Structure formats: C-alpha cells, structure tokens
Amino acid sequence: MSPLGPPSAAGTLEAWLDWQQSLHPTAIELGLERVARVLGRTGWRRPARPVITVGGTNGKGSCVALLEAMLRAGGYRVGSFTSPHLLDYRERIRLDGRLVSEGSLLAAFGRIAAALGPDSLTFFEFNTLAALLVLETFDPDVLVLEVGMGGRLDAVNVVDADVALIASIGLDHTEWLGADVESIGREKAGIFRRGQPAVCAMAAPPASVAAAAAEVGARLLLRGRDFEATERSDGRWDYSSARQRRTALPRPALPGRVQFGNAAAVIATLDELSSRLPLRREAIERGLTTVSLPGRFQRLADPRGFEWVLDVAHNVDAARVLAENLREYPVPGRTIAVCGMLGDKDIGAVLRVLAGDISQWLAASTSGPRGLTDAELVARGAAADVVLTAAGSVTEALARAAATAREGDRVLVFGSFHTVGPALSALGNDL
Secondary structure (H helix, E strand, O other), rough: OOOOOOOOOOOHHHHHHHHHHHHOOOOOOOOOOHHHHHHHHOOOOOOOOOEEEOOOOOOOHHHHHHHHHHHOOOOEEEEEOOOOOOOOOHHHEEEEEOOOHHHHHHHHHHHHHHHHHOOOOOOOHHHHHHHHHHHHOOOOOOOEOOOOOOOOHHHHHHHHOOOEEEEOOOOOOOHHHHHOOOHHHHHHHHHHHOOOOEEEEEOOOHHHHHHHHHHHHEEEEEEEOOOOEEEOOOOEEEEEEOEEEEEEEEEOOOOOHHHHHHHHHHHHHHOOOOOOOOOOOOHHHHHHHHHHOOOOOOOOOOOOOOOEEEOOOOOHHHHHHHHHHHHOOOOOOOEEEEOOOOOOHHHHHHHHHHHOOOEEEEEEEOOOOOOOOHHHHHHHHHOOOOOOEEOOOOHHHHHHHHHOOOOOOOEEOOOOOOHHHHHHHHHHOOO
16 A cells, blocks of 8 residues: 555545555556456445446447447446546546546545555556445446446456447557457457356457357357447448347447447446336437547548547557548548657557548647657657657647648548647546
C-alpha cells in the first residue's frame, strides 16, 4: 500500500484518483486474488440481476453502447462500466445513461479504502470495485461490464457473467496476454462460464476460443454459424439465428460496416436473456438508430469548411477498420492526420496500414507513463518509412492542422484515448 493514507472524508475526486495511482507498486498486475479479497471485505454480493460481460480487443465499446441503447429503449434501467475515459473519469460508470455522481464515487472509494486491509489495488482494480459498489446501490435491471485488458485475469472477471460477449480478438497488449492470437484468445475467453452462453462476433475466431468454451462447458455462439448479419441493397440488414429472424433492420448509427457484426452479436446476446429481459423489435430498432459513442470515427463539422474525425484506434486491426471508414466516407479534399500514440503499441504497423489514406502527417505528444513525445513518434514513423512532422502537444497539433486545412479537407485525430480526449476538450465537444 501507499505510505500515505487515503484522502479524508472531505477529499476531492482528484485527490482520491491521485492516491489510487500511488497505491500499488505497478500500474498493471493481472490476477483476481487481491481484488476478490478486497471486494469480499466490502460486503458486496453479486446481484440477482443479469450480468453481461463484454470482452475483446476492438469493438468492446461499440457493443456496450449498442447493449445500453437497445435495453434502455426497451424500458430497462442499465448500469454499465467501461474504460478508459475520454474527458471525465465519471464516464466509466453510467447509470441509465447518466454519468455517476461524484458523491456516489467518493462513497464507494471510502468503502474500498476501509476494506483494503493488507492488500493494495491498481488504479483499474480500484475503479472496477468502485463500479460494482455504485451499481449495487443503483440496483439496475441489468449490468453491462466491459473488460479492461484480457479477460481471464482482468478485475472485471471477479463477477460471473450470465452471458459473455467477445467482440474481436487481435494483437494488442502482447506483453501481458501473449505474442499470438491463440494465446490472446485463450485469455479473452476466460470470461466464459460453465453452462452459460458465450457469444463471439467473429466468424472465425482463434481455435483457442472454442477450446476454452469446451473446457469450461460454455455454450459458444459464433457469427456465421449460429447467427448472422446480412447487408441488404436498400441500406438495411437482416439478422438471422436458430431462434428467430429479423429482417430489414435499420443500419446501426455507429459508422462502419464492422458495426453490422457487432450489432448482430449484441442481438444474439440479448436473445439469450429474453426470458429475463424480453425486448420488442421496436426497442432493437430504436437502439440501432439512436446509439452513439464518442471517439469512434466521430465526425465534427468545422465552420471553416473542413471536417474533424476523431478515432481512438491504436492497434493494427482497429487501424484497418479506420482505413475502411475513411474510404467509405470520402471527402473531396485531403486527409491530414494528427497522430498521438503510446509507446507500447505497434506504431509502425498502424502507420503503414493508414499510409495510403493520409496526405499529411502531424505527430502529437501523448501524456502518461507510456506516452511518447512528438519527436519520439516521428522517429518511430521514420523506422516504418512514414514521414511525420513533430507538432507539439495535441492542442498545438490541432491548431497546426486547422491552419493547414482547406475547405473540403478533413483532419483525422487518432491513435489513443490520450489523443482523442484532449482533442475533444480543445474542440469544446461535450460527451
């Protein structure tokens, strides 16, 4: 534990967050033992409400947003936990669409601090337990929990899921999860539970996913085998499964063709809970058309005649989706990229995927222990034969891009939550 005790009862949210970041000797330590011990000492009990756990490399946020939108459209009170945040720490815990109050967070923090005993928690573990305590008090009709990293040893996995959903599996966090997709798939599938459905939005996931489901006794549902999304020529799409068929559904409001598969996996997940959370078609349609998610190919018009696009894509698979979206939503002018990435990412591979779609590159510095300066990012780009220009902080890079952009251009800001968050703040966009 930190040599300094927790803030006083009158401590601010910022003081509590600063203390939590000093509490554990390492920023990441996967494992459930400490988390389970502390959670047990708080007196928390697993709710009788359904729990949906969402894991995967990319697409987790989209699936959580779709789940929230459809369930809320059906009249259910939804409590959700996601990470990280873009502008406000309170984004991580949403109560029926609203950010958690600071008072509720501080009460949860105090309860966890009192239960630490000889244990300490990482920042994310503290955050996870706070979410569980807040959601216990809120008592929603359904809990939607997003895995932070991996699955098997992630703090969120301390709660047994009624349905587990894996959005995708790709190479990311390889130093923690393994160097290949089979190893990563095994870790992601650690959220499966015996006798419970496990939904995968991938048509051909790594073999380790099916092996893990068989080992634990989970019932695996794969896109393309057990359910499917079929695009139509009229812009709508059909959902089909062994349970039922829904035709001519509206296109998801989230941009990109990848969202058809995410939406199909979400519907398959909700169908597995239909005896406890029945949904009419109207709720599904309304959820599809009203869903929103900041920082995922988020398009903002600038009065000077160009467009901003903000996207947190930070690994190769996400970069491929971003490239597809850039081509699906073309502009008449140039695409100027403001890129800021963390040092532990495969920066060269990401830049190479997008190189053919970018007219001009600006490198921005990112903050935090894993952040890179603009000069370091320029050097990483040069090693991948991509030429970036150092442009200072995110705010400074935005100003430079705006001064360069002409009518009909777009400025793409991407590479990390640490890049898109400051950009949203600088552009004055509220979540």
